[in-house]
Amino acid sequence: MTLATHYPILQVVIPLLAAPACVLLKNPRACWLLTMLVMLVSLGIAGQLVWQTSESGVISYAIGGWAAPWGIEYRVDALSSYVLLIITTIGALVLPFAARSVADEINIKMQYLFYAAFLLCYTGMLGITITGDAFNLFVFLEISSLSSYALVSLGKDRRALSAAFQYLIMGTLGATFYLIGIGLLYMMTGTLNMADLAERLPAVNESRTVLTALAFLTVGISLKLALFPLHSWLPNAYTYAPSAVSALLAGTATKVAAYVLLRVLFTIFGVDFVLGTMPVAEILIILGMAAILIGSMVAIFQENLKRLLAYSSIAQIGYIVVGISLGTVTGLTAGLVHLFNHAIIKSALFMAIGCIIYRLNSVLIGDIAGLGKRMPWTMAAFVAGGVSLIGVPLTAGFISKWYLVLAALDKGYWPIVVVVLAGSLMAVVYIWRIVETAYFKPYNGPASISEAPLTMLIPTWLLIMVNFYVGIDSSLTAGIASKAAAQLLGVSP
Numbered sequence: 001m002t003l004a005t006h007y008p009i010l011q012v013v014i015p016l017l018a019a020p021a022c023v024l025l026k027n028p029r030a031c032w033l034l035t036m037l038v039m040l041v042s043l044g045i046a047g048q049l050v051w052q053t054s055e056s057g058v059i060s061y062a063i064g065g066w067a068a069p070w071g072i073e074y075r076v077d078a079l080s081s082y083v084l085l086i087i088t089t090i091g092a093l094v095l096p097f098a099a100r101s102v103a104d105e106i107n108i109k110m111q112y113l114f115y116a117a118f119l120l121c122y123t124g125m126l127g128i129t130i131t132g133d134a135f136n137l138f139v140f141l142e143i144s145s146l147s148s149y150a151l152v153s154l155g156k157d158r159r160a161l162s163a164a165f166q167y168l169i170m171g172t173l174g175a176t177f178y179l180i181g182i183g184l185l186y187m188m189t190g191t192l193n194m195a196d197l198a199e200r201l202p203a204v205n206e207s208r209t210v211l212t213a214l215a216f217l218t219v220g221i222s223l224k225l226a227l228f229p230l231h232s233w234l235p236n237a238y239t240y241a242p243s244a245v246s247a248l249l250a251g252t253a254t255k256v257a258a259y260v261l262l263r264v265l266f267t268i269f270g271v272d273f274v275l276g277t278m279p280v281a282e283i284l285i286i287l288g289m290a291a292i293l294i295g296s297m298v299a300i301f302q303e304n305l306k307r308l309l310a311y312s313s314i315a316q317i318g319y320i321v322v323g324i325s326l327g328t329v330t331g332l333t334a335g336l337v338h339l340f341n342h343a344i345i346k347s348a349l350f351m352a353i354g355c356i357i358y359r360l361n362s363v364l365i366g367d368i369a370g371l372g373k374r375m376p377w378t379m380a381a382f383v384a385g386g387v388s389l390i391g392v393p394l395t396a397g398f399i400s401k402w403y404l405v406l407a408a409l410d411k412g413y414w415p416i417v418v419v420v421l422a423g424s425l426m427a428v429v430y431i432w433r434i435v436e437t438a439y440f441k442p443y444n445g446p447a448s449i450s451e452a453p454l455t456m457l458i459p460t461w462l463l464i465m466v467n468f469y470v471g472i473d474s475s476l477t478a479g480i481a482s483k484a485a486a487q488l489l490g491v492s493p
Contacts, residue, residue: 007052008061008074011045011084012127014038019119028111032099035115039092042126046088050081050480060132073193075132079484082336083129083259086343089466090251091122093459094347098244100453101354105242106154114154118248120147125256134182134268135192137260138175141224144256145171148249152241163236170223170233177220184213185268197268205273217264218280225257227284227321228291231314238310239363243354246306250313251347255339258320262332265324266488275327284325289419291318296426300433305353305363308430309346312389315423316342319404322416326407332485333478334403340477341396341470345388348463352382355452355460360445365434370443377461378452379438384464386431388471391424395471399478 003010018038022031052059059076076084098118106114124144131137149171153164186192188209189200204210219230226234234254238246265274274280295315302308316338323335355378356371357363372379388395401420408416451457470477 006061007045007049008059008076008130009063011042011049011130012074012123014041015119015123015126019116019123022112022116022119026112028103028108028115031112031115032095032102035119036095038119039088039095039122042122043088043092046081046084049076050085052076053078053081054480054483072136073132073195074130075195076130077484078480078487079259079262079336080129082480082484083255083339084126085480086255086340087122087125087129087252090248090343090347093463094244094247094251094351097247097351097354097456097459100455101244101358102242104358105156105244110154114151114242117147117150117154118244120144121151121248125252128256129259132194133192134185134194134197137263138179138182141175141178141260144253145175145224148237148253151245151248152237154245155240155242157240159236160240163233163240167233167237170230174220174223174230177216177223179220181213181215181217181220184209184216188213194263194267198270201269202273205269205277211278214269214274214278214280218261221257221261221264222287225254225261225317225321226314227317228287228294228314231291231295231317234314235307235310238313238350239304239306243350243357247347247350247354250309250350251343254313254317255343258317258324258335258339261321262324262488271327271489281325281327284321285413285416288318288321288325289416291315291321292419292423293318293426296423296430299430300426302430303365305356305365305368305434306350308365308434309349309353312427312430313342313346315427316346316389319400319420319423322419323404323407326411326413327489328407328410329482329485329489330403330410331407332488333482334400334407336481336484337403337474337478338400340481341388341400341467344463344466344470345385345397348460348467349382349385349389351456351460351463352378352385355381355456358452358456359449365437367445368434368438369441370438370445371449372439374443374445374449375451377457381457381460381464382438383431383435385467386427386434388467390427390431393471394468396467396474397471399471399474403478 015038061074063072121144124140127140149164149168188204223230292315295311299308299311320335323331388397391397391401
């Protein structure tokens with residue numbers, strides 16, 4: 001038995017053990033170095049798991065040697081390896097940025113706690129993605145959620161505390177709904193293993209208990225996903241959290257929730273039941289389209305840069321949900337491709353704003369007048385990310401929307417195409433507001449303002465370059481996404 005055999009458990013155990021180590025170390029620099037090492041190791045393992053699943057198919061790892069369904073199974077397929085790659089990529093690039101950002105925004109006495117909570121949040125998201133057990137998923141969901149609340153509360157604005165409390169209330173409701181749903185399924189099937197649930201549910205899926213479980217699970221996950229109209233926790237959480245936390249959560253948290261939605265709907269309940277028997281797809285398409293229109297419209301009127309991006313994220317979640325709800329290989333591929341593309345775009349944008357906060361100590365649009373000349377690399381990164389949000393060709397955002405439009409046209413859903421185009425036009429408006437202020441208005445701020453440090457700019461620009469690379473050659477992300485979509489739908493790729 002080689003080390004590679006244990007990659008699934010090592011992916012979770014390594015960051016889990018590093019979190020209490022940060023509490024013992026207490027030195028911020030040492031904690032950062034340890035966390036950075038963990039991020040790089042996790043990224044390497046995720047890359048190996050992507051390669052292994054592409055070469056040999058699904059990986060099953062029985063915890064403690066107890067075979068499923070009696071024991072907890074870690075299960076890695078094309079979808080989970082894809083989401084693992086998203087989480088580890090964002091983590092590995094946010095952390096170098098965090099070194100200066102955290103030192104500037106968080107009290108030095110609390111910084112070691114930041115790294116401990118960061119690792120716990122990271123552990124939870126990796127665990128959610130890799131586990132094949134529905135209750136074990138709930139455990140990891142709570143680990144990531146509780147640490148996320150702590151991370152948000154570390155923001156230097158006092159409103160971060162109320163934002164974290166609101167996030168806690170909504171997150172707890174979502175987790176409770178999820179747990180009730182899983183409890184109802186266990187009552188009907190006597191198992192918690194996802195693959196085993198998928199085999200046993202068809203015999204009882206007409207029962208009222210199973211239908212109730214589906215409703216509880218869908219609403220609970222939608223709360224975690226911040227799907228309109230269950231999104232109220234997200235704007236404040238993203239706005240008042242430290243910059244590094246905003247970048248991490250924007251790139252990973254909602255993506256992991258979308259993964260859970262996919263697992264529950266397509267792996268546990270099955271395509272025929274969700275898309276055929278029940279009207280889940282129709283409801284989610286309507287909510288996704290509403291999220292695109294309302295999220296984009298509200299973003300136009302924001303004066304706070306972070307809040308603007310937060311409402312933009314609500315719209316982008318709508319794109320993902322619409323793609324998932326179409327129930328075709330092309331539609332699911334669109335949703336999964338946007339999972340990756342939005343992660344890199346939005347993390348890069350929040351990191352660019354973190355650079356502005358580091359120098360200007362403000363996130364108001366009015367305060368960045370003329371900043372394009374003072375911080376050219378930072379603002380260029382923001383514009384590049386903004387162009388991708390709009391969906392301009394040769395950017396990652398264009399690839400996502402292209403796949404989504406193709407999927408909608410394949411099914412004859414013209415209203416979706418109209419909504420996608422309307423969302424892109426509204427993105428032009430709110431991105432242009434920032435471009436106009438930064439480049440076409442005179443600078444009236446302090447003469448001492450200069451470009452952000454390289455340790456913050458380099459990871460930001462790495463994400464921007466990934467954005468353009470994926471926009472030019474999407475074969476890697478689209479290839480994995482289409483394979484995962486085919487597996488979910490039970491068809492040949």
